[in-house]
Amino acid sequence: MQRRLKSRKEEQKEIQYELKQLRLERNQDLGTPSEAWLRERLKQLFDVLQESSPAANKALSALVGGEIILEENEIPLRKRNYFRGKFRLNVRGVYNFLTGTSALVEGTVQGAEVMIDFIQPDKADQQREIAKRMYDAEEPEFKIAEALGVSRSRVTKLIDEVFELRGEKKPDGRSRRSRLAVKHKEPPPYQAIAEEVMKLFREKKEYGEIAAALNIDRNTVTSSVKYWHEQRGLPVPDGRTRRKSL
Known part of the structure; x- marks a missing residue:
């Protein structure tokens, strides 16, 4: 029925x-x-x-x-092929x-030729698209891994595949890392204590006094002051000039 x-x-x-x-x-x-x-x-x-x-x-x-004429084509990095339909x-x-x-x-006359690729959505393709978008936005790989819910090694592989598919050379990892605003999943000590260092800095404390008060190395104080100012686009103060003004 x-x-x-x-x-x-x-x-x-x-x-x-x-x-x-x-x-x-x-x-x-x-x-x-x-x-x-x-x-x-x-x-x-x-x-x-x-x-x-x-x-x-x-x-x-x-x-x-x-x-509608169908032709079978290979998909890079996939085992299954896909069909491309052509018609006018x-x-x-x-x-x-x-x-x-x-x-x-x-x-x-007949119109221009139209081509349609009949490809099922693939999870790896979606992951590569998101990974490349975040990569171009200067996001660190650990953040990309968190967004995709995968390991960092998986993110590295996805990025490598994107450049391979485009026939482009992947930029040097160390050079890219130096440009990132956030380089570590857990901020290093000089970044973590930057606010505390700057509080004593504004109280006219010398670098040695700041280091002793926070139980850190003097070089860490210097790095914290530099990091704090660079993050805000401010000129890094010169240590000698500051000592004379104290």
């Missing part, structure tokens, strides 16, 4: 489609079509093509001249659908 009902519904859609075409042919105005009429007919064509019915098949066949829009078929007739259109 269900199969028969489905079949009858498809037949109903086909008959409704044919009725629309007959009514349009009967009421056809041979004058210049208006923009509103054209938009309405294109919308009807869109609606028909959204359905899974004989009417949709018939409309699609008319639009592509009755054939048939101007005569479009005209006949819009006007609801089967009249010949003199002097018409």
